[in-house]
Amino acid sequence: xxxxxxxxxxLTSGHFAITGELGPPRxxxxxxxxxxxxxxxxxxxxxxxxxNQTSVVRMSSIAVSRxxxxxxxxxxxxxxxxxRNRIAIQSDLLGASALGIKNVLCLSGDHNKFGDHxxxxxxxxxxxxxxxxxxxxxxxxxKVLGGQELDGVPKFFIGxxxxxFGDPFDFRVTRLAKKVEAGVDFVQTQCIYxxxxxxxxxxxxxxxxxxxxxxxxxxxTPLKSLGMARYMAKFVPGLEVPDYYLKRLQGVEKKxxxxxxxxxxxxxxxxxxxxxxxxxxxxxxxEWEHRSPEIIEAAGLLPRPKLD
Amino acid sequence: xVIAERKPIEEILAMVADFKKVLLVGCKGCVTVCCxxxxxxxxxxxxxxxxxxxxxxxPLALVEHTLERQCDPEYIEQLAPMLENGEFDxxxxxxxxVGPQFIAKRYLKQVFPALxxxxxxxxxxxxxxxxxxxxxxxxxxxxxxxxCPISRCSKSLMNGPCGGSSGGKCEVSNEIDCxxxxxxxxxxxxxxxxxxxxxxxxKDWSTSRDGGPRxxxxxxxxx
Numbered sequence: 001x002x003x004x005x006x007x008x009x010x011l012t013s014g015h016f017a018i019t020g021e022l023g024p025p026r027x028x029x030x031x032x033x034x035x036x037x038x039x040x041x042x043x044x045x046x047x048x049x050x051x052n053q054t055s056v057v058r059m060s061s062i063a064v065s066r067x068x069x070x071x072x073x074x075x076x077x078x079x080x081x082x083x084r085n086r087i088a089i090q091s092d093l094l095g096a097s098a099l100g101i102k103n104v105l106c107l108s109g110d111h112n113k114f115g116d117h118x119x120x121x122x123x124x125x126x127x128x129x130x131x132x133x134x135x136x137x138x139x140x141x142x143k144v145l146g147g148q149e150l151d152g153v154p155k156f157f158i159g160x161x162x163x164x165f166g167d168p169f170d171f172r173v174t175r176l177a178k179k180v181e182a183g184v185d186f187v188q189t190q191c192i193y194x195x196x197x198x199x200x201x202x203x204x205x206x207x208x209x210x211x212x213x214x215x216x217x218x219x220x221t222p223l224k225s226l227g228m229a230r231y232m233a234k235f236v237p238g239l240e241v242p243d244y245y246l247k248r249l250q251g252v253e254k255k256x257x258x259x260x261x262x263x264x265x266x267x268x269x270x271x272x273x274x275x276x277x278x279x280x281x282x283x284x285x286x287e288w289e290h291r292s293p294e295i296i297e298a299a300g301l302l303p304r305p306k307l308d
Numbered sequence: 309x310v311i312a313e314r315k316p317i318e319e320i321l322a323m324v325a326d327f328k329k330v331l332l333v334g335c336k337g338c339v340t341v342c343c344x345x346x347x348x349x350x351x352x353x354x355x356x357x358x359x360x361x362x363x364x365x366x367p368l369a370l371v372e373h374t375l376e377r378q379c380d381p382e383y384i385e386q387l388a389p390m391l392e393n394g395e396f397d398x399x400x401x402x403x404x405x406v407g408p409q410f411i412a413k414r415y416l417k418q419v420f421p422a423l424x425x426x427x428x429x430x431x432x433x434x435x436x437x438x439x440x441x442x443x444x445x446x447x448x449x450x451x452x453x454x455x456c457p458i459s460r461c462s463k464s465l466m467n468g469p470c471g472g473s474s475g476g477k478c479e480v481s482n483e484i485d486c487x488x489x490x491x492x493x494x495x496x497x498x499x500x501x502x503x504x505x506x507x508x509x510x511k512d513w514s515t516s517r518d519g520g521p522r523x524x525x526x527x528x529x530x531x
Contacts, residue, residue, distance in 0.1 A: 127464075128467070129466070130509070163471025166473050171492055
């Protein structure tokens with residue numbers, strides 16, 4: 001065991017994993033966190049806590065992770081390179097470990113232009129690849145990047161993201177291979193809707209022997225409505241929503257679109273279970289945490305394994 | 309070269325509002341090439357300021373003068389006859405921000421920048437300029453097919469492209485080419501795409517501004 005997190009135990013014991021996601025509140029109200037996290041109790045193996053996603057100021061991912069730990073749940077703290085240099089990153093990682101955080105997801109971070117403070121200075125001292133290397137260095141060498149030995153080594157199960165639909169498509173598996181080489185233990189993908197293209201991507205990863213070296217969790221985001229599906233298709237760069245899903249949502253009356261979106265998500269999870277190289281799914285029900293349990297239940301992923 | 313653009317006329321008028329006698333100084337270096345602060349632009353701005361001030365009932369005595377360069381003290385010295393006799397109460401520089409700083413260092417006058425110094429770049433076509441360098445102080449572009457990801461990737465990624473690269477464009481704006489797509493295309497064309505498998509290590513930024521303001525001393529050139 002590298003970190004001994006629940007997620008690591010579930011994945012290494014060969015169970016099909018499911019992780020959830022919680023977006024911290026735009027305020028200091030910890031009860032919002034507790035309410036959202038409660039929906040995911042006993043439903044997921046670990047909960048991603050986003051780090052100021054879309055560059056909007058929210059409660060700190062590490063603080064929210066700790067709140068989640070105090071509820072007896074397991075967080076996967078997301079960390080971006082946008083807002084911190086290597087000093088702050090390593091400092092926050094040491095603090096995260098001291099607070100009991102065992103899973104960390106390494107991201108470059110959404111560009112600040114999209115957020116509520118587009119006037120800010122961004123950092124990007126490291127990129128996501130180098131952030132993975134930093135965590136591995138701290139964990140496996142017991143040192144900071146500057147060479148100083150650590151008194152107390154942070155043990156992290158190291159995660160990263162991958163977008164199989166970013167361009168150039170032919171380079172996507174190579175970039176995944178680089179993340180594996182950098183030291184990643186698990187990867188969660190961007191939301192997948194184009195299943196054919198995802199299978200092509202996974203086949204390349206499996207053929208190159210990559211999936212034996214890390215655990216792949218496929219990203220699923222239920223479509224809440226036709227409007228959301230159209231928005232995702234049109235305006236989210238590097239995200240593809242095939243016409244057949246748009247048509248399916250169009251084919252039902254507005255009130256029932258949410259249920260249809262959930263049906264689609266459940267079907268996708270079923271397909272993911274059968275896709276070679278996929279070790280689990282990452283359910284990103286954006287501001288829809290309360291609908292996550294029924295999706296997970298319908299996908300036949302309950303009860304979750306209890307491992308010591 | 310240094311690419312600059314003129315500040316909005318309203319901003320310049322507000323800066324010099326309390327001054328009656330202004331020396332407007334252009335520069336024949338980079339800002340002439342990028343059409344921001346050469347003799348021609350000095351003439352245009354000078355006329356615009358005079359007309360606006362006259363219209364406002366607050367006439368401005370403005371003299372135009374363009375130096376060979378404003379980033380060398382020897383040329384700044386040429387302003388001495390004009391600036392040491394009380395003829396002007398302010399200087400408006402149309403150089404990159406080096407110019408007004410050099411003028412301010414040499415003369416005890418209020419100095420204003422008429423330009424915004426925007427980036428180190430080049431001309432893509434007539435009237436269009438783009439950023440190509442962030443002066444990180446340790447050039448690494450040969451690792452990326454000769455293209456600079458530090459200045460041309462919105463996140464300065466050294467191991468891109470990120471997931472936001474779409475149809476050759478950056479997620480930040482359709483106006484920005486994804487430099488990692490360009491790097492990939494070029495490395496492919498050069499038959500070197502395999503080199504992109506290698507992880508680019510953590511960069512030493514101490515040669516950049518992060519190491520503090522920089523200075524080059526060439527002993528072989530010192531007098």
